[in-house]
Structures are given as structure tokens and as C-alpha cells.
Amino acid sequence: MAGTSSQANGLNWPALPMDLHPLLESALPKLLSHSREYALIVLDAAGRIVQWLGASQQLMGFSAEEMIGRHAxxxxxxxxxEKGFDELEMAIARESGRCEDDRWHVRKDGARIWVSGSMEAVREESGAVVGYVKVMRDRTDLRIHVDRLESRLLDCEAAAQRTRAFLRTLGHEMRNPLAPLRNASTIIQRTNDDPRADKAVEIILGQIEVLTRLADDLMEVSRLDARKVRLDLQRHDLRVLLRETHDAFRQSAHEKGLNLILMVPKGPLWVDVDRPKFHQAASNLVSNAIKYTPRGGKVWIKATQEGRDVLMRVEDTGLGISAELLPRLFELFSRGAAAEEAAPGGMGIGLSVVRELIDLHGGSVEARSSGAGKGSEFTVRLPGVDTQGQHIDG
Known part of the structure; x- marks a missing residue:
């Protein structure tokens, strides 16, 4: 490969191997050769630098005189x-024609810079590789930004782990005094004939139940988030499960002056679920609907099927959900101002538990609302099962 001087695209080039001239004439437009952002390096077949163009000196700190003749x-x-990534880059370019490679490089002053690079092999008509063209761009700013985001993500994950541990501990600590309180309340109720004491004990027992459910939710959400919950899947008719849920909440709905309505089809809707876990999810949805629906309103528990999915819907005429809250409704500790006003002291845990439980079942849950004061609808989708026990294809 004898060298000679040449002129390509109006530029004066020093002596180069003759078989690299077509590359220079076709792949090195004037814009790129004068670029302040893109560095362009031309290599021979052995990987030695024969041209150091564009922003190469600005990027790497070396002049053309210092780099021409050295290995890339x-x-x-x-x-x-040491790992051979420089040779691998050329090998990939030889094999596939092109190699995209983002990595750290080192400048003349010893500073490391993150470079987004692309190398292409140049071949003569016979197919033999006669050289390479490598285009590089300094993306250190982007890499630093990505590193910061990754660091923040690790911090968030560590914080989430601490939160899970706190919730689990809090749940245990809350449960410990509840059993003695319940026992003491029962003893007072049995040994005291004063009707006022009976009423007070009734209130205490009611609040103990609230605290018990809260402690259970705290422990459950930490287990779910850590994926430590195992399901015992059994085949059930969704209609039967929803009738059980309806019966469990009929009295509380009546006491609040609400009409709790169950609407299911005539035929069975088979699903594979963990019965206690499904009831926990369904109960959270129905209890929320009752809690946030004003006296005189209605709550519907519905079952239907759409294609391969078996659906449970809980709809109410209650407070509704604001557009701002809707996208993050199922996040842990997410609560709207209207919900806090209607039921002070809640922690926004129940819907997060619902989402995790339904997700474990291979299903999904979504919420819809036309806005504050316009009621809400929660839809649980589960994979349906046909009469032969096969999952429905659609």
C-alpha cells in the first residue's frame, strides 16, 4: 500500500495508503472534518491511526502529529x-461491518471521558478490510447524569427497604397490645351491668378491630413488596366469592344508610385464586367504597366477563377521585384531601395491598372516576378458566 498525497472533497491530505482514498472521498465530508463536536479517526487494517480529524484533538487532547502512527x-x-476491548471493537466491525461502543477513554492529561463511538470497516472490492473509520463524541455529561440517577435509584431502593422494615416492625408492635386490650374489654363487658360501660366497650372493640386491620395491612404490604407471599390457588366461582363479600359488608352498609347491591350473571365465572387473599383484596375495595360514600348512596359489587378476563367491579356514588390523584392512587400512602376529611387518620395502604395481591394472581386492577363528588369504579381483572380447567384464550 504505497502512500501519496491526495486531495479529497477539497481538503489536502498527507500521504495515505492508496486504497484508503475512496474512503476519504466518500465518507469524510468537509462538515465532519471541521466538526467541533465529533472526532473522526481513520485507522489502517492493523489499527494504527492514519488520520486524526474533526474534534479529535479537542476531545482527546493529543495533536495529529502525536497520534498518527500509534495504535488506536x-x-x-x-x-x-487488558480485556482486549480495542481489538474486539475492530473484530466486530470486520465481522458485521459496524460496531457501536460506548465506554470510558483517557485523555492526554489523564482525565477519563465517556465517549459514544461508532467504528465501520472499510473494504476494497475483493472484500478485504483495508482500514476503519471511528467516529467519537464526548458524552461525559450524559454519563455523569446517568450515574447520578443510578445513585439516586440505589438510595431510593435502600430507603424502600428501610420503609418495609419499619412497616413490618410497626405492624408487629401494634398487634402486641391489641390482644390484651380486647381481652380486658371483654372482661369489662361481662362483669359490668352499666349500659354506658357496654357502649364504651363497644366503641373500644370497634377501634381495636380498626387497629388490627391496619396492623395486618402494614405487615401484609411489607411482605407483598418483598414478594414473600405464597398463594394457595384453588378453583372458585367468582360469583360465590362476591356473595360472601356482599354478606360480610351488608350490615355495615345498612348501618351507614347505604344500599349495597350485588349483581352477578346466571352462569359460573371460574377463576384460580387464593381464597383468603382474594377476599382481602375484595374487602379492601368494598370497605373503601362504604367508607367514602355518603349516607343514602349506593355501592355495587358486580361480576362479568370480557373476552378471556373475568371481572369484578366495585362502583359507588361516593366522593370520587380527583384527576391529580388518579394516576398514583395505588401507590403506598397515597390519599386525597377528600378521603382524609371523610376518614381522618387513614394511611393509604389498602389500595396498595389490593394492587399487589391482584398482581400476584396474574391480574390487574384499575380505577376510574369522573372527578371529585362523582363516585368511582374499581375494576379487578383475573384470568378466566373454562369448564375443562383451561385458561380462556379469548
């Missing part, structure tokens, strides 16, 4: 050279 691997950091 010298701009790689030592660990990458």
Missing part, C-alpha cells in the same frame, strides 16, 4: 485494553 488502543483505559 492507546486511547482506551488500561483495564479495557
Amino acid at each position: 488502543g492507546e486511547i482506551f483505559i488500561s483495564p479495557d485494553r
Whole structure:
């Protein structure tokens, strides 16, 4: 490959191997050769630098005189050279014609820069590789931004782990005094004939139940988030499960002056679910609907099927959900101002538990509302099962 001087695209080039001239004439437009952002390096077949163009000196700190004739691997950091990444880059370009490679490189002053690079192999008519063209761009700013985001993500994950541990501990600590309180309340109720004491004990027992459910939710959400919950899946007719849920909440709805309505089809809707876990999810939805629906309103528990999915819907004429809250409704501790006003002291845990439980069943849950004061609808989708026990395809 004898060298000679040449002129390509109006530029004066020093002596180069003759078989690299077509590359220069077709792939090195004037714009790129004068670029302040893109560095362009031309290599021979052995990986030695024969041209150092564009922003190469600004990017790497070396002048063309310093770099021409040196192997391109010298701009790689030592660990990458030891692993052979410089040779691998050329091997991939030879095999597939092109190699995209983002990695750390080292400048003349010893500083590391994150470079987004692309190398292409140049071939003569016979197919033999006669050289390579490598285009590089400094993306250190982007890499630093990504590293910061990754660091923040790790911090968030660590914080989430601490939160789970706190919730689990809090749930245990809350449960410990509840049993003695319940026992003491029962003793007072049995040994005291004063009607006022009976009423007070009734209130205490009611609040103990509230605290018990809260403690259970705290422990459950930490287990669910850590994926430590195992399901005992059995085949059930969704209609039967919803009748049980309806019966469990009929009295509380009546006491609040609400009409709790169950609407199911005539035929069975088979699903594979963990019965206690499903009841926990369904109960959270129905209890929320009752809690946030004003006296005189209605709450519907519905069952239907759409294609392969078996659906449970809980709809109410209650407070509704604001557009701002709707996208984060199922996040832990997410609560709207209207919900806090209607039921002070809640922690916004129940819907997060619902989402995790339904997700474990291979289903999904979504919420809809036309806005504050316009009621809400929660839809649980579960994979349906046909009469032969096969999942419905659609």
C-alpha cells in the first residue's frame, strides 16, 4: 500500500495508503472534518491511526502529529485494553461491518471521558478490510447524569427497604397490645351491668378491630413488596366469592344508610385464586367504597366477563377521585384531601395491598372516576378458566 498525497472533497491530505482514498472521498465530508463536536479517526487494517480529524484533538487532547502512527488502543483505559476491548471493537466491525461502543477513554492529561463511538470497516472490492473509520463524541455529561440517577435509584431502593422494615416492625408492635386490650374489654363487658360501660366497650372493640386491620395491612404490604407471599390457588366461582363479600359488608352498609347491591350473571365465572387473599383484596375495595360514600348512596359489587378476563367491579356514588390523584392512587400512602376529611387518620395502604395481591394472581386492577363528588369504579381483572380447567384464550 504505497502512500501519496491526495486531495479529497477539497481538503489536502498527507500521504495515505492508496486504497484508503475512496474512503476519504466518500465518507469524510468537509462538515465532519471541521466538526467541533465529533472526532473522526481513520485507522489502517492493523489499527494504527492514519488520520486524526474533526474534534479529535479537542476531545482527546493529543495533536495529529502525536497520534498518527500509534495504535488506536492507546486511547482506551488500561483495564479495557487488558480485556482486549480495542481489538474486539475492530473484530466486530470486520465481522458485521459496524460496531457501536460506548465506554470510558483517557485523555492526554489523564482525565477519563465517556465517549459514544461508532467504528465501520472499510473494504476494497475483493472484500478485504483495508482500514476503519471511528467516529467519537464526548458524552461525559450524559454519563455523569446517568450515574447520578443510578445513585439516586440505589438510595431510593435502600430507603424502600428501610420503609418495609419499619412497616413490618410497626405492624408487629401494634398487634402486641391489641390482644390484651380486647381481652380486658371483654372482661369489662361481662362483669359490668352499666349500659354506658357496654357502649364504651363497644366503641373500644370497634377501634381495636380498626387497629388490627391496619396492623395486618402494614405487615401484609411489607411482605407483598418483598414478594414473600405464597398463594394457595384453588378453583372458585367468582360469583360465590362476591356473595360472601356482599354478606360480610351488608350490615355495615345498612348501618351507614347505604344500599349495597350485588349483581352477578346466571352462569359460573371460574377463576384460580387464593381464597383468603382474594377476599382481602375484595374487602379492601368494598370497605373503601362504604367508607367514602355518603349516607343514602349506593355501592355495587358486580361480576362479568370480557373476552378471556373475568371481572369484578366495585362502583359507588361516593366522593370520587380527583384527576391529580388518579394516576398514583395505588401507590403506598397515597390519599386525597377528600378521603382524609371523610376518614381522618387513614394511611393509604389498602389500595396498595389490593394492587399487589391482584398482581400476584396474574391480574390487574384499575380505577376510574369522573372527578371529585362523582363516585368511582374499581375494576379487578383475573384470568378466566373454562369448564375443562383451561385458561380462556379469548
